[in-house]
Amino acid sequence: MNSSSTTDLKVAFLGTGSMNGAILRGLLASGFDPDRVIATCRSEESANALRNQVPVTVVASETDGQANAKAVKRAGVVVLGVKPKGIQALAAEISQALEKGAIVVSVAAAVTTGMIEAQLRAGQPVVRAMPNTPSQVGMGVTSISAGRGTGPADMKRVADLLKSTGFVTQVPEDQVNAVAAVSGSGPAYAFYLAEIMAAAGQQLGLDADLARVLAAKTVAGAGRMLDAPEVDPGVLRKAVTSPNGTTEAAIRVFDDADMRGIMARAAQAASERAEEITRELGGA
Numbered sequence: 001m002n003s004s005s006t007t008d009l010k011v012a013f014l015g016t017g018s019m020n021g022a023i024l025r026g027l028l029a030s031g032f033d034p035d036r037v038i039a040t041c042r043s044e045e046s047a048n049a050l051r052n053q054v055p056v057t058v059v060a061s062e063t064d065g066q067a068n069a070k071a072v073k074r075a076g077v078v079v080l081g082v083k084p085k086g087i088q089a090l091a092a093e094i095s096q097a098l099e100k101g102a103i104v105v106s107v108a109a110a111v112t113t114g115m116i117e118a119q120l121r122a123g124q125p126v127v128r129a130m131p132n133t134p135s136q137v138g139m140g141v142t143s144i145s146a147g148r149g150t151g152p153a154d155m156k157r158v159a160d161l162l163k164s165t166g167f168v169t170q171v172p173e174d175q176v177n178a179v180a181a182v183s184g185s186g187p188a189y190a191f192y193l194a195e196i197m198a199a200a201g202q203q204l205g206l207d208a209d210l211a212r213v214l215a216a217k218t219v220a221g222a223g224r225m226l227d228a229p230e231v232d233p234g235v236l237r238k239a240v241t242s243p244n245g246t247t248e249a250a251i252r253v254f255d256d257a258d259m260r261g262i263m264a265r266a267a268q269a270a271s272e273r274a275e276e277i278t279r280e281l282g283g284a
């Protein structure tokens with residue numbers, strides 16, 4: 001494969017559920033040619049649902065047992081998006097069909113580049129990505145880590161492709177679990193915050209729908225304010241926390257309940273669970 005830019009690559013998404021679907025939508029929204037994309041799902045039901053959402057070819061592996069192997073033909077980048085326990089089998093399934101030099105990108109938590117490389121032909125470049133679902137609205141955060149045979153040009157090609165879905169940064173692979181605990185799982189933390197803010201609003205007597213809209217739009221608006229270069233969340237928080245005011249009274253309750261400690265323990269739990277899954281899948 002000798003593609004000079006990301007625009008002349010075909011991209012194959014294998015296992016196109018929440019995460020790969022989010023990247024796919026972000027990519028298309030940025031103007032990527034849908035004719036250069038192919039996607040697979042397991043079931044015909046999921047394939048149909050995806051076909052109704054995006055104008056790309058979608059094939060179900062339960063309908064065509066060769067769907068994944070066919071999809072990687074003439075693909076310069078192949079993005080694996082099945083659950084962690086299915087990644088190694090999927091890599092083995094496509095190994096002989098991959099173009100020489102095609103970059104295999106895995107978005108799976110807990111599956112190391114070494115575990116994927118072991119299923120592929122020697123020298124096939126592998127990139128481990130840790131994206132998050134805001135990729136579908138162009139506000140994703142993705143880290144990428146290089147496998148053993150993956151050079152700077154491969155990393156640049158993947159970074160250029162993923163930049164259409166938001167912010168991309170390169171990290172050593174031993175930091176991926178920490179990245180996953182902050183930004184991979186992070187959207188769920190923000191959604192959880194919106195959920196419990198709405199519940200608190202209801203407890204104060206607000207109508208359920210109003211409380212939900214107030215909480216969701218507030219988290220979304222605050223998120224938009226955070227999306228600036230060099231932004232410091234602490235500075236933004238202090239700017240809306242007048243001494244002796246109502247917000248300060250609320251923040252004091254968080255501090256008294258050790259919110260920082262709770263978040264640290266939550267992130268630690270996410271990271272440890274990733275290590276545990278790696279071991280369950282036979283990785284080191």
Ligand SMILES: NC(=O)c1ccc[n+]([C@@H]2O[C@H](COP(=O)([O-])OP(=O)(O)OC[C@H]3O[C@@H](n4cnc5c(N)ncnc54)[C@H](OP(=O)(O)O)[C@@H]3O)[C@@H](O)[C@H]2O)c1
Nearest residue numbers: 015016017018019041042043046061081082083084108109
């Ligand atoms: N969700 C997140 O926020 C997030 C963040 C970072 C990383 N990740 C990683 O992303 C990966 C996928 O997670 P997800 O939440 O997107 O899961 P998901 O929504 O269940 O998506 C998995 C997809 O894979 C398809 N699939 C399963 N086996 C297949 C096969 N043999 N061939 C082709 N397609 C197959 C499924 O099809 P069916 O629907 O037909 O079964 C489904 O479309 C995981 O490894 C996870 O660690 C997720």
